[in-house]
Amino acid sequence: MKVVFLDRDGTLIAEPPDKQIDSLDKLELIPGVVAGLRPLVEAGFELVMVTNQDGLGTKSFPRESFEMPQQKLLRLLEGEGIRFNSIFVCPHRPADQCNCRKPKTGMITEFLARNRIDLANSFVIGDRETDVEFAKNLGCRSVRLLTGEEASNADYAATSFRDACRFVLRGNRSGSLRRKANETTIDIRINLDGTGTYNVHTGIGFFDHMLTQLSKHSLIDMDISVKGDLDVDEHHTVEDTGLALGSAILQALDDKKGIERYGFLLPARLPDRHAGRGAVLQKLFGGRTDWHVGVPMDESLAKVALDIGGRPYLSFEGRFERERVGELPTELVEDFFRAFADGLRANLHISVEGRNDHHKIEAIFKSVARALKQAVSLDGRAPDILPTTKGTL
Numbered sequence: 001m002k003v004v005f006l007d008r009d010g011t012l013i014a015e016p017p018d019k020q021i022d023s024l025d026k027l028e029l030i031p032g033v034v035a036g037l038r039p040l041v042e043a044g045f046e047l048v049m050v051t052n053q054d055g056l057g058t059k060s061f062p063r064e065s066f067e068m069p070q071q072k073l074l075r076l077l078e079g080e081g082i083r084f085n086s087i088f089v090c091p092h093r094p095a096d097q098c099n100c101r102k103p104k105t106g107m108i109t110e111f112l113a114r115n116r117i118d119l120a121n122s123f124v125i126g127d128r129e130t131d132v133e134f135a136k137n138l139g140c141r142s143v144r145l146l147t148g149e150e151a152s153n154a155d156y157a158a159t160s161f162r163d164a165c166r167f168v169l170r171g172n173r174s175g176s177l178r179r180k181a182n183e184t185t186i187d188i189r190i191n192l193d194g195t196g197t198y199n200v201h202t203g204i205g206f207f208d209h210m211l212t213q214l215s216k217h218s219l220i221d222m223d224i225s226v227k228g229d230l231d232v233d234e235h236h237t238v239e240d241t242g243l244a245l246g247s248a249i250l251q252a253l254d255d256k257k258g259i260e261r262y263g264f265l266l267p268a269r270l271p272d273r274h275a276g277r278g279a280v281l282q283k284l285f286g287g288r289t290d291w292h293v294g295v296p297m298d299e300s301l302a303k304v305a306l307d308i309g310g311r312p313y314l315s316f317e318g319r320f321e322r323e324r325v326g327e328l329p330t331e332l333v334e335d336f337f338r339a340f341a342d343g344l345r346a347n348l349h350i351s352v353e354g355r356n357d358h359h360k361i362e363a364i365f366k367s368v369a370r371a372l373k374q375a376v377s378l379d380g381r382a383p384d385i386l387p388t389t390k391g392t393l
């Protein structure tokens with residue numbers, strides 16, 4: 001079975017300043033707990049509460065004053081269809097040096113032995129770094145609820161409880177691909193829910209620079225290693241990388257449920273409520289409805305629209321004056337994005353204007369990155385819905 005191990009204080013219920021929830025009036029649910037946990041239960045996760053309660057059963061924290069809010073919490077959640085498979089409480093203090101206090105796993109040793117737990121697909125959700133360590137000790141993944149900018153080693157740092165549960169539901173949306181052909185050997189690992197960290201080596205300096213822009217501005221972590229037949233020319237390396245990268249992203253999207261699907265650049269200078277309203281744009285910008293929609297780079301401007309809808313198509317409008325920028329032949333920019341659209345099975349429209357070819361290419365990559373960030377993001381209002389009327393994407 002797959003399990004979500006849940007911390008209690010600071011995770012399910014608010015932690016009061018004195019850190020001790022010993023009366024009913026201190027009981028306060030964290031927002032999103034019910035809405036977040038219900039889909040996890042429906043998806044077949046077992047819920048297990050694991051909590052440290054310092055000095056429980058002593059004079060300063062009698063068991064009765066713990067049980068009252070605890071039982072109330074359980075009844076409240078049960079009324080919403082949320083039940084815990086098991087509950088484990090460590091009553092010790094750090095000085096007791098017990099074997100059960102998180103991040104140690106002594107409390108659930110027997111539970112682990114009794115049940116067949118699919119640890120690779122199980123998670124810990126908690127608000128402390130000790131919860132993250134607890135997950136590491138168990139060998140499952142960790143989600144930490146952050147309230148500010150704290151650093152964390154968690155697999156995922158969530159900004160809200162619902163966000164945390166959404167991550168658990170999706171798993172880590174990652175893809176990896178190894179593609180070995182006569183001309184190229186490609187290793188790609190990507191994480192859609194990343195932070196835009198990258199490690200890119202294709203042997204073509206300027207191309208590496210562009211791929212890092214794609215990662216940075218889409219927030220998709222990318223690990224790309226390519227060994228191509230550069231002694232012939234750059235074509236295979238660039239095209240095969242595009243195809244493999246698109247395929248890895250498609251793989252990470254899994255069934256595509258809940259994704260935004262479309263990516264485009266909203267008018268930067270208009271409030272959101274005007275987004276997509278052609279008539280308003282017409283009025284405000286005197287008929288020029290397009291100039292502000294795109295990524296500028298000095299005198300260059302790239303415009304991109306993307307639909308990850310299962311129908312590969314590339315429209316590319318733009319001309320380059322130079323044959324190469326750095327070691328990258330400029331004609332391969334279009335070829336890269338055609339292959340990328342094929343791999344991702346996406347409809348990608350790109351147009352670019354400008355004077356400097358370096359600027360034009362960089363504006364395109366950044367623009368595609370922004371559109372991609374939008375299209376692969378999860379729509380919080382429709383986490384389990386496929387954004388199409390056709391039933392398949």
Ligand SMILES: [Mg+2]
Pocket residue numbers: 007008009010011126127128
């Ligand atoms: Mg806690």
